[in-house]
Structure formats: C-alpha cells, structure tokens
Amino acid sequence: MATSCLEVRSVSRRFGGLQALDACSFEVERQRSTCLVGPNGAGKTTVFNVITGFVRPDQGTIRYNGEPIHGRPTRDIVRLGIARTFQNLRLFAEMTALENVMVYLRDDDGTGPVEAILRPWRTGAALRRKEEAAQALLAEVGLGHKSGEVVRNLSFGQQKLLCIARVLATGAELLLLDEPTSGLSQSALTAMVDLVDKLRSQGRTLLVVEHNTRVVQRIADEILFLHQGRLIARGTPAEILGDPALAAIYFGAAA
Amino acid sequence: MLFLQLLVDGLVSGCAIGLVAVSFSLYYSTTRVFHVAHAGIYTLGGYLAWYGAMQGIPFAIACALAVAGAAFAGAVIQRFLYDELERREATPLVMLIASLGALAVLQNGVAMLFTPNILQFPNPWRTRMLDLGIASVSYAQVLVAASGLAAFGALMWMSRRTLLGRRIRAVASNPFLAEITRLGPRSVYLAVMAIASAMAALSGIMVGLDQAMQPYTGVLVLLTATIAVIAGGIGSLTGAFVVAVALSVLQNVALILMPGRWSIAATFALFVVFILVKPEGLFRKR
Amino acid sequence: MSFLLSYLVLATIYSIAALSTNLLVGIIGIFSVSQAAIIGVGAYTVALLAGVVPFPVAMLVAVVLCALVNVLLALPSLRVAGDYFVVTSFGCQLVATAVFINWDTLTGGASGIVAIPAPSLFGFTADTPQTFLVISTIALLAACAGFWLLMRSPFGKIVHAIREDETAVLAAGKNVLRAKVSVSAVSGVYAGLAGGLYATFLNFIDPPSFDLHVSILILTMLVVGGARTLAGSIIGPFLLLALPQLLNLVAVPPTMAGPLRQFIYGALLIAFMLFRPQGIAGRRL
Ligand SMILES: Nc1ncnc2c1ncn2[C@@H]1O[C@H](COP(=O)(O)OP(=O)(O)OP(=O)(O)O)[C@@H](O)[C@H]1O
Ligand SMILES: [Mg+2]
Numbered sequence: 001m002a003t004s005c006l007e008v009r010s011v012s013r014r015f016g017g018l019q020a021l022d023a024c025s026f027e028v029e030r031q032r033s034t035c036l037v038g039p040n041g042a043g044k045t046t047v048f049n050v051i052t053g054f055v056r057p058d059q060g061t062i063r064y065n066g067e068p069i070h071g072r073p074t075r076d077i078v079r080l081g082i083a084r085t086f087q088n089l090r091l092f093a094e095m096t097a098l099e100n101v102m103v104y105l106r107d108d109d110g111t112g113p114v115e116a117i118l119r120p121w122r123t124g125a126a127l128r129r130k131e132e133a134a135q136a137l138l139a140e141v142g143l144g145h146k147s148g149e150v151v152r153n154l155s156f157g158q159q160k161l162l163c164i165a166r167v168l169a170t171g172a173e174l175l176l177l178d179e180p181t182s183g184l185s186q187s188a189l190t191a192m193v194d195l196v197d198k199l200r201s202q203g204r205t206l207l208v209v210e211h212n213t214r215v216v217q218r219i220a221d222e223i224l225f226l227h228q229g230r231l232i233a234r235g236t237p238a239e240i241l242g243d244p245a246l247a248a249i250y251f252g253a254a255a
Numbered sequence: 256m257l258f259l260q261l262l263v264d265g266l267v268s269g270c271a272i273g274l275v276a277v278s279f280s281l282y283y284s285t286t287r288v289f290h291v292a293h294a295g296i297y298t299l300g301g302y303l304a305w306y307g308a309m310q311g312i313p314f315a316i317a318c319a320l321a322v323a324g325a326a327f328a329g330a331v332i333q334r335f336l337y338d339e340l341e342r343r344e345a346t347p348l349v350m351l352i353a354s355l356g357a358l359a360v361l362q363n364g365v366a367m368l369f370t371p372n373i374l375q376f377p378n379p380w381r382t383r384m385l386d387l388g389i390a391s392v393s394y395a396q397v398l399v400a401a402s403g404l405a406a407f408g409a410l411m412w413m414s415r416r417t418l419l420g421r422r423i424r425a426v427a428s429n430p431f432l433a434e435i436t437r438l439g440p441r442s443v444y445l446a447v448m449a450i451a452s453a454m455a456a457l458s459g460i461m462v463g464l465d466q467a468m469q470p471y472t473g474v475l476v477l478l479t480a481t482i483a484v485i486a487g488g489i490g491s492l493t494g495a496f497v498v499a500v501a502l503s504v505l506q507n508v509a510l511i512l513m514p515g516r517w518s519i520a521a522t523f524a525l526f527v528v529f530i531l532v533k534p535e536g537l538f539r540k541r
Numbered sequence: 542m543s544f545l546l547s548y549l550v551l552a553t554i555y556s557i558a559a560l561s562t563n564l565l566v567g568i569i570g571i572f573s574v575s576q577a578a579i580i581g582v583g584a585y586t587v588a589l590l591a592g593v594v595p596f597p598v599a600m601l602v603a604v605v606l607c608a609l610v611n612v613l614l615a616l617p618s619l620r621v622a623g624d625y626f627v628v629t630s631f632g633c634q635l636v637a638t639a640v641f642i643n644w645d646t647l648t649g650g651a652s653g654i655v656a657i658p659a660p661s662l663f664g665f666t667a668d669t670p671q672t673f674l675v676i677s678t679i680a681l682l683a684a685c686a687g688f689w690l691l692m693r694s695p696f697g698k699i700v701h702a703i704r705e706d707e708t709a710v711l712a713a714g715k716n717v718l719r720a721k722v723s724v725s726a727v728s729g730v731y732a733g734l735a736g737g738l739y740a741t742f743l744n745f746i747d748p749p750s751f752d753l754h755v756s757i758l759i760l761t762m763l764v765v766g767g768a769r770t771l772a773g774s775i776i777g778p779f780l781l782l783a784l785p786q787l788l789n790l791v792a793v794p795p796t797m798a799g800p801l802r803q804f805i806y807g808a809l810l811i812a813f814m815l816f817r818p819q820g821i822a823g824r825r826l
Contacts, residue, residue: 052712054708054711054712074711074712074714075711075714075715075716077714078712078713078714079714083712083713083714084712086708086709086712090706090708090709090712091706091709092701092702092705092706092709093705094701094705095698095701095702095705099698099701099702100702102695102698103698103699103702103710103713103715104713105695106714109695110694110695110696111694111695111699111715112696112723113691113694113723113724113726113727115694115696116690116691116694116695116696116697117687117690117691120690123690123694123695126694126695127693127694127695130695166713169713170713170714
C-alpha cells in the first residue's frame with residue numbers, strides 16, 4: 001500500500017481576473033509517478049509554482065510528509081526534498097554543463113564567501129568534490145561527455161537532460177518535471193523517456209506535466225486531469241486516457 | 256510670517272521641480288529607460304537661455320530657443336543612444352551606464368562651453384519684488400510658478416485629449432503590441448523625449464532665473480524629482496507633480512528647524528524609509 | 542622618478558576601488574554611482590584614527606565600517622525591485638558628499654583633513670612613494686587573490702549563476718539574498734581598503750576626492766577595462782589615470798581641465814556601452 005508524501009488541499013490562486021487554480025486537492029504517492037495533464041493554460045505550471053513556493057496560494061494547505069509548506073520560502077521547500085524543473089529550462093546559459101549542476105548540488109560545502117577566501121585549500125577540495133559529484137550526475141543522464149561544454153552550445157535535447165541532472169543534484173525525493181519531453185525530436189524524446197522511466201524504476205517520486213499521451217501511458221502510475229484550474233478527474237492511465245469526455249476537453253481546448 | 260514666506264517659496268520652487276518630475280515620469284513610464292541624463296538636459300536649457308539673454312536677445316525668445324535646443328538635444332540622445340542601444344539588445348544596466356555617460360557629457364560640455372562657475376541671468380527685472388500681503392515674491396518666482404503650472408496643465412491636456420497623448424499611453428501600456436500594430440513606438444519615444452526635454456529645460460531656465468546656475472546642480476534636482484516620481488507612484492503624472500511640490504515645501508519649511516545643507520539628507524532618509532514601507536507609491540494606478 | 546611612482550601608487554589604489562565596483566556592478570549586476578562615497582567613508586575613518594590607534598587597527602575599523610555601510614546601502618536595491626536602486630545610489634553619493642562637507646567638526650568641512658600620518662607597520666613607516674608602492678602593491682595583490690579565490694569557489698559559481706538566472710538559483714534552494722549581501726560586504730571591504738590607502742598616501746583628503754565625479758571615474762575605469770573579470774579592473778585604472786598626463790600635453794586652461802577630463806569619461810562610457818560593452822578585457826554587462 002503506497003503512502004502519500006505530498007498532500008494538496010483545496011488550493012486556490014487568482015491572477016487578476018483569472019482563477020488559475022480553483023480548490024485543487026490531490027495527493028502524490030511515494031515512489032510512484034504521477035502525471036499532471038490538461039490543456040494549455042489549465043494551471044499545471046501554477047501547481048508547480050504553488051508547491052515550490054514561487055507563488056503563494058490564496059487559500060488551501062500543502063503538506064509534505066505531514067509538514068505544512070505553503071507560504072514557506074522556496075529554499076526551505078527544496079531542503080525538505082521537493083525540486084522542480086522549468087518549462088522554459090532556465091539554464092545558466094553562459095556556464096558549462098558541469099557548473100550548472102554544481103550550483104544545484106545540495107551540500108553547502110564551500111558556499112561561504114569568507115571560507116572561500118580564508119581557507120582556499122579546503123575550498124579547493126570542496127570544489128573538486130563537487131565537480132566529481134556533478135560529473136557523476138551528468139553521466140547518469142547521459143551527458144558525461146559534455147561536462148565542459150557551455151550550455152548555449154548544447155542541443156535542445158541535451159539542455160533538457162541537463163535540467164534533469166540539475167534537479168537530481170538537489171537530492172530531492174520528490175521531483176516535479178514540467179514538460180520534460182516537449183519540443184524534443186524523436187531520438188531525444190526516446191532518451192528522455194528512458195531517463196524518466198529509469199528514475200521511476202529507481203523508486204523516485206515523480207510529478208510530471210506531460211502532453212504526449214504515449215509518453216503518459218508509458219511513465220504514469222496515476223494521472224491527474226486539470227482543466228481551468230480545477231482537478232476534474234484522476235485515475236489510472238487506462239481510465240483517464242480511455243475517457244472520451246476528457247479527450248474532448250483535451251483536444252477541443254487544444255485545437 | 257517667516258513660515259508663510261518659506262511656504263510660498265517652497266510652493267514656487269516645487270513647481271519647477273515638479274516639472275522635472277513630471278517630464279521624467281512621462282519618459283520613464285513610456286520607455287522604461289531610467290534617463291539620468293535628464294539632469295543634463297535641465298542644465299543645458301538654463302545655460303542656452305542664459306547665453307541668449309547675454310547676447311541681448313529678448314528673454315522670451317531666448318527661452319523659446321533654449322527649450323527648442325534642449326528638445327533637439329534630447330531627441331539626439333534618443334535617436335543615437337537609446338534607440339541604438341535597444342537595437343543592440345543592451346541590458347538595462349548598460350542603458351543606465353550610457354545614460355550616466357550622457358549626463359557627464361552634457362554637464363561638462365556646458366561647463367566647457369560656458370563656464371564651470373556660478374552664473375546669473377543679466378535681466379534686471381528678475382529680482383523686482385511683488386508684495387502679496389502674506390509673503391512677497393520676485394518677478395522671477397512668479398514666472399517659475401506660472402510656467403510650471405502652465406506646462407503641467409498643457410501636458411495633462413496633451414496626454415488626455417490629443418491623438419499623440421493616446422498613442423503615448425498605448426505604447427506605454429504595451430510596447431510589444433504597439434510594435435506589431437505599427438503604432439510606431441520609436442517615433443512615439445522620440446516625441447516623448449522631445450516633450451520631456453523641453454519641460455526639463457523650461458524648469459532649468461526658470462530656476463536659473465530665480466536663483467543662479469551651476470553645471471552640476473541638476474543632479475540634486477533630479478534626485479528630488481525621481482524621489483517624487485517613485486513616491487507619487489510610477490505612471491502617475493499628477494502624483495509626481497504633487498509629491499514634488501510637497502517635498503519642496505517640506506524642504507523649505509524645514510529651514511526653520513535645520514540648516515538647508517541638511518535638507519537633501521533629510522529628504523533622502525525619508526525616501527529610504529518610504530520605499531521600504533510602501534514601495535508601490537502613493538498614487539499608483541492599478 | 543617620483544612622478545611615475547605616484548602614478549603607480551594611485552593606479553594600484555584605484556584598481557582596488559575598481560575591484561570593489563566590479564563586485565557590485567559586474568558581479569551582482571546592480572548600478573552604482575556611490576562607490577566614491579564608500580571609499581570616502583574608509584578614507585575619513587582612517588584619517589581620523591591614524592594618529593590615535595596603530596595603522597592596521599585604523600584600517601580594520603575602516604574596512605568593517607565600509608562593509609557595513611555598503612551592505613546597508615545595497616539592501617534596498619537587493620530587496621526592492623524596479624529602478625529604485627538608481628535613486629538610492631545617487632542619493633547615497635550626494636548625501637555622503639553633503640555629510641563630508643557639512644559635518645565639519647568631524648571631517649574638517651570643505652578644507653578637509655591634512656597631515657594624515659603615513660602608514661607604519663611593524664616599526665616600518667611608508668613615508669616615501671617607493672615604500673608606499675610596496676604596501677599598495679601588496680594590498681592590490683591580496684585584493685586580486687581574494688577576488689580570484691571568491692570567483693572560482695562554489696560560492697562564486699552561485700553568484701555567477703544568480704547573474705544569469707536568479708529564479709533558477711532560488712529553485713536550487715540557495716539563499717540568493719545572502720549571496721548578494723555577502724558580495725556587497727566584500728565590495729565594501731575593498732572600498733575601505735582603497736580609501737584608507739588613499740588617505741594615508743596623499744596625507745590629505747577633502748570632499749571633492751570622493752564626490753560623484755570620482756564615482757563616475759571609477760565606473761569608467763571599470764567599463765573601459767571590462768567588467769566581470771579581474772584583468773579589467775586593473776587595466777582600466779592604469780589606462781585612465783594616464784589620461785590627465787596626456788591632457789597636460791595639450792594646452793588647456795586650468796579651470797577647464799576638470800570638466801574636460803570628466804567630459805572624456807562620459808564620452809568613454811557612451812562609446813564603450815555602444816560599441817564594446819565588455820570593455821577591453823571583460824565580459825558582457
Ligand atoms: N504569475 C502570473 N501572473 C498572471 N497570470 C499568470 C501567472 N502565472 C500563470 N498565469 C496564468 O494562469 C493560467 C495558467 O497558467 P499555467 O502556466 O499554470 O498553465 P499551464 O497549464 O502550465 O499551461 P501550458 O500547458 O501552456 O504550460 C494562464 O492563463 C496564465 O496566463
Ligand atoms: Mg505550463
């Protein structure tokens with residue numbers, strides 16, 4: 001019997017005249033992969049923003065492992081074990097792949113300015129440790145050979161893989177992936193889906209926004225269907241993807 | 256009586272600072288460029304008019320020429336500096352540094368062309384006094400207040416009632432849309448810059464007439480004006496003008512309590528407290 | 542030749558000042574025209590304390606004070622969004638100048654402070670340009686080493702990342718505000734160091750040594766040399782301090798020399814922003 005680690009309870013959020021989230025409630029179960037689907041503008045990214053503290057909910061509560069996290073700063077939430085990727089990547093374009101991952105590494109060794117100046121050898125050792133850790137993560141997502149490359153010179157598929165390496169670096173237990181496969185070519189898409197599938201089989205907890213139904217079918221244990229800020233359905237892939245009413249909403253709104 | 260006199264003096268110089276504030280605000284809210292060289296345009300206007308007056312040109316004509324000259328200088332900055340930088344996709348920081356460079360060029364250009372020392376207008380009538388009963392004002396002060404209020408009124412009318420005003424507001428609210436609907440943001444920016452520069456120059460002339468001029472005082476005026484713009488709420492012209500007048504009155508009335516040399520420090524301290532408490536300003540339009 | 546020596550000493554001092562500005566403008570990316578004010582705080586502190594306490598103690602006080610003041614001044618710009626920080630920066634500079642001029646019981650007013658004792662360390666007094674050059678060079682080397690160590694450390698990588706995408710650094714769970722405050726503290730330390738050296742080298746300070754024009758000069762040095770790198774902050778001061786000497790070759794009336802120099806600084810700022818925003822040896826601003 002799976003237990004839930006994240007509990008979202010009647011969370012609402014308004015932007016001006018637009019009700020982006022309307023009393024959303026759901027749980028994410030530990031070591032399972034949950035897909036968040038819905039037409040454009042449904043509020044999927046806003047769900048991520050609310051969970052990770054980038055946007056404050058107007059109402060509702062969010063608990064992670066029983067601890068309330070709504071209204072807390074992003075920093076605390078990441079420390080507690082939730083990390084997210086961005087739909088628009090937000091990589092550090094002028095830095096190398098390795099440095100991108102190093103910035104995201106959880107341990108705070110060598111991140112103090114005074115220590116950096118006064119204890120150069122210790123900081124140098126921390127730097128090397130971080131380089132090794134980051135290198136290992138790059139290898140895990142299949143970018144081991146690209147560690148010295150500046151991000152702007154990577155292909156789009158490689159950049160998206162790098163985003164996954166970065167969230168992994170936070171050491172978070174719950175990973176929120178915002179459209180990991182959108183915009184990818186067929187071969188890059190296969191690599192990404194294989195990676196997400198690997199994370200899933202390693203027993204990580206995933207919440208993934210995904211538009212591609214074939215991908216959803218492959219990686220989802222459970223699906224949440226969001227429409228106009230409301231959670232209108234949840235169930236197994238077979239239940240949701242087989243529901244003609246939901247398909248009408250999805251494709252009707254998408255068209 | 257001293258209090259009333261200081262109050263009147265504050266209201267008068269408030270009109271001049273208000274003009275700088277309003278014109279800065281108009282330009283900033285339209286283009287989002289923090290145009291610190293505006294202080295240089297203010298200085299340039301005053302010196303051009305002084306130069307005209309020294310050549311024996313009637314004051315009104317010297318003023319008109321100076322205002323036109325300053326508007327032209329502003330347009331040059333817009334066309335050959337800001338537009339050019341925007342085309343190169345310069346960051347706001349780069350724009351700011353360039354604007355600071357333009358400020359240094361203007362101020363020191365003025366200092367080299369004319370003189371780095373303190374100057375006064377040659378017109379003898381400027382110090383003649385007019386007794387208002389509660390306080391007395393000089394002819395120059397009357398001109399400062401009248402021109403400030405008139406220019407402010409004209410700007411408000413222009414922005415509400417004319418086609419150009421409507422175009423400015425359209426571009427200010429959505430430059431991207433304006434670009435694709437061919438409202439022509441570039442030409443609107445140029446027009447706004449010319450108008451704003453003319454107003455700053457007018458203010459510079461009037462303050463020079465009332466008091467005296469020095470190439471580097473424009474920065475202090477701009478500081479008070481930008482404080483008024485922010486405290487008044489960015490995008491609100493009336494807010495900028497009203498707060499500028501209020502600040503000027505406050506600075507003058509405070510002379511009873513403390514020497515004038517501390518007034519800028521006091522104003523600034525007030526501002527820092529203010530932005531920490533109410534960063535959205537007093538009159539912000541939603 | 543003492544003339545060359547004093548050029549070298551001043552260039553090393555201004556290089557430290559440029560590094561201080563580089564940390565704010567280049568590394569964090571906030572506009573600043575108040576670095577001269579901070580340097581002034583350091584200079585006045587050392588000038589006032591130099592005869593009272595040993596030189597290193599005076600320096601230490603100046604450096605700590607400048608770090609505090611710099612953080613205090615940078616805080617509004619780090620916390621409040623928008624262009625308010627431009628106003629804050631101008632305000633700080635103008636208010637500091639007003640304080641230097643008007644708090645005359647402490648600062649000596651417009652006439653400044655004279656006869657500031659030369660620095661002495663371990664019984665060795667740097668009262669000639671030669672000996673002072675040794676001290677200022679050591680200080681510059683230390684400042685460069687600090688800058689380099691900071692930038693290559695994991696902390697430096699986070700700061701660099703903040704400049705590229707602050708939101709993404711927040712998402713990494715890092716404390717963005719603390720990182721920026723730390724950098725402005727280090728910037729303050731450098732400003733205090735530069736100020737203390739300036740006061741004890743010239744033995745004399747007055748308000749115009751730390752006014753808006755000086756802030757613009759330091760910014761010009763940074764922009765010409767190139768922001769965001771170590772080399773840029775050193776190239777800039779060495780080049781620009783040579784400019785007044787070049788201007789001596791053309792006959793300019795003495796009252797015009799200042800405005801002409803500042804005019805050139807302004808023109809350089811414009812030209813570099815338009816045609817080479819990365820300066821001679823820097824990276825894009
Ligand atoms: N910070 C914000 N301010 C104003 N409106 C916002 C903000 N964030 C999101 N919105 C609005 O809320 C709605 C939901 O946006 P959201 O990004 O969550 O949609 P989404 O489901 O992720 O869509 P997509 O599939 O296009 O990524 C949209 O209409 C969007 O414009
Ligand atoms: Mg989205």
